[in-house]
Amino acid sequence: MTIRHGWSAAFMYIALIVLALVLIYPVYYAFASAVMSPEESSQYPPRMFPSHLDFSAIRSVVDLVPIGAFIRNSFFIAAAITVGQVLTASLAAYAFTFVKMRFRAFWFGLFLSTMMIPWEVTIIPNYMTVKSLGWLDSYPGLIMPFLASAFGVFLLRQFFLQLPKELFEAAVIDGCGHWRYLARIVMPLSRPALASLAVYAFLNAWNMYLWPLLVTSTPEMRTVQIGISMLQFEEFTAWNIVLAGVSLVLLPSLIFLVLGLKQLVQGITAGAVKG
Amino acid sequence: MMFMQPSEGRLPASWRQAGRRKLAVRQTSRRRMQLRENVIGYAMLVPSLLLFAVFLFYPLGKSMYLSLHLTDPRGRIAAYVGFENFTALLTSDAFWNSLRVTGLFTLYTVIPGLVLGLVLAALTSRPRRGMRAFQLVFSMPVALSIGTAAVIWMMLFHPTMGMLNYWLSLAGLAPIQWLTDPKWALISISIMTVWMNSGFNYIMLHSGLQSIREDILESATIDGAGPVTLFVRIKLPLLSPVLFFLTVVSIMHAFQSFGQSHILTKGGPAGSTEVFVYSIYKEAFVNYQLGTGSAMSLVLFMLLLILTLIQFLVLEKKVHYQ
The missing domain is CATH 1.10.3720.10 (MetI-like)
Structure with missing residues (x-):
């Protein structure tokens, strides 16, 4: 029994290590190439390990492309979208949970139905709208279309519904109005759900590709995704300069992942509330 | 034990009037509260609804409209073509x-x-x-x-x-x-x-x-x-x-x-x-x-x-x- 157990454990660890090496290799490759000298990275046969740390590629990419602007743009856009979605979604979710207005069921149904509309259907007219507003190549054009989220409303409503009803009744008897109840009681109690929505919204905004590709044209307005993928079209003498750019962009995400894996997991699995 | 319930008919007229007034006040205040609920509720929905209207419902309608037309190279409607697209x-x-x-x-x-x-x-x-x-x-x-x-x-x-x-x-x-x-x-x-x-x-x-x-x-x-x-x-x-x-x-x-x-x-x-x-x-x-x-x-x-x-x-x- 124990011998069999030992063998299966060994087998399991071998499988784990092989899978981990395969999955981590592309990221390792990017970082390893980033710290190789240009000659080293273009050797054949390719090198697995850098012989020494060489930061010339990183220096070149910082000099040649506005990589700081890419990161700043992406960060600002994702943060604005996150704040906007959390605000609009908590207001609407509060109304759908606690305020007894007319046609509430109808509006909620309408909100839910918007989740079925794929973003691609709206992209051509939205492009025309943003263009006619003069928002091409600007922050409003990148942010405004994403400030409301039906998914966020749904997620928060499910959470608000679980708050004890007695709390609301007691607050009403004490003469507490809706706005105050929302700000003082509901929002603080819903911090886990708000955090989940925030992580989810931030990740999605950070990873946007098609929309920023359409509405940005100058390098200074590009987001990380567009800026990085356009590096390959630039004429560089060595391709490890491109990978140095990729590594610079990946570093904050990886640090964020290591520090906040738990919150990230909660944010991502929040998307599965009753799939 | 039995209580004699005072029937309305035996109450003085002034009492009856006061009671009716109180009821009316309660009704208007309930109506006012209902109105306030509606105002607050819709005020909370408006930001999301407005954004959906501009960036989701309108584009969806516009997509349907565009799909029935041909456009010129500058993106303007050139001709109605029905379901030809x-x-x-x-x-x-x-x-x-x-x-x-x-x-x-x-x-x-x-x-x-x-x-x-x-x-x-x-x-x-x-x-x-x-x-x-x-x-x-x-x-x-x-x-x-x-x-x-x-x-x-x-x-x-x-x-x-x-x-x-x-x-x-x-x-x-x-x-x-x-x-x-x-x-x-x-x-x-x-x-x-x-x-x-x-x-x-x-x-x-x-x-x-x-x-x-x-x-x-x-x-x-x-x-x-x-x-x-x-x-x-x-x-x-x-x-x-x-x-x-x-x-x-x-x-x-x-x-x-x-x-x-x-x-x-x-x-x-x-x-x-x-x-x-x-x-x-x-x-x-x-x-x-x-x-x-x-x-x-x-x-x-x-x-x-x-x-x-x-x-x-x-x-x-x-x-x-x-």
Whole structure:
């Protein structure tokens, strides 16, 4: 029994290590190439390990492309979208949970139905709208279309519904109005759900590709995704300069992942509330 | 004991009037409260509703309108053509090709992605030494996005300098033209996509496995279930809601994928990686045919609607909700 157990454990660890090496290799490759000298990275046969740390590629990419602007743009856009979605979604979710207005069921149904509309259907007219507003190549054009989220409303409503009803009744008897109840009681109690929505919204905004590709044209307005993928079209003498750019962009995400894996997991699995 | 209930008729007239006034006051205050509820409720909905109206409902209507028209190169309406855009689509080879490519891409990414996620989650489900490190490594691809992932793989796929072909040569195999051979290009971008999505699938399935109650597993073990039986007969059925969710979401993502084709292959070679959204992009933003582009996007909408409906009608019956 124990011998069999030992063998299966060994087998399991071998499988784990092989899978981990395969999955981590592309990221390792990017970082390893980033710290190789240009000659080293273009050797054949390719090198697995850098012989020494060489930061010339990183220096070149910082000099040649506005990589700081890419990161700043992406960060600002994702943060604005996150704040906007959390605000609009908590207001609407509060109304759908606690305020007894007319046609509430109808509006909620309408909100839910918007989740079925794929973003691609709206992209051509939205492009025309943003263009006619003069928002091409600007922050409003990148942010405004994403400030409301039906998914966020749904997620928060499910959470608000679980708050004890007695709390609301007691607050009403004490003469507490809706706005105050929302700000003082509901929002603080819903911090886990708000955090989940925030992580989810931030990740999605950070990873946007098609929309920023359409509405940005100058390098200074590009987001990380567009800026990085356009590096390959630039004429560089060595391709490890491109990978140095990729590594610079990946570093904050990886640090964020290591520090906040738990919150990230909660944010991502929040998307599965009753799939 | 009996009480004499004072009937209204015996009350003085002034009392009756006062009572009626009080009732009226209560009614107007209730009406006022109802009004206030409505005002507050709608005030809270307005920000979302306004944004949906401008960036979702209006564009949806506009897409339908555009799909019935031809546009000039500057994007203005040139002529009403009825359903000609749609009939032209249904008879064009490019449309059926991009449908076929999207279908194959879905097949190549969804099933391997789920299997890989399941294997990783199963291997790390038991608390053992070093598991946290493996959990971190297997979650890591969520830190990657289409831009960064595609650029890294572009280098790995490089025909002469890339690592993949170098390893093939070490194994004594002929090099593969990963991104330029029509037979391989779609498989290549699928490999990259499975890798990029593996973090998300792993996180979902891992937390699904963690939420299975320990006592269920214990009683099954006491009844003599081995690890394989335990996984197939107990864990998989309990995971089925997560698996169902992941299937629906992965199919949706596969149908909406764009960046892979745009960065790695530009839809080529010979249209072999031209997924549906890439066709829409090309039609609307490269050829400036907003009418036919809109028609294509509506077809995508219908396809996704039908696919999701089918999944809920057929697959969800097999899902075991606790």
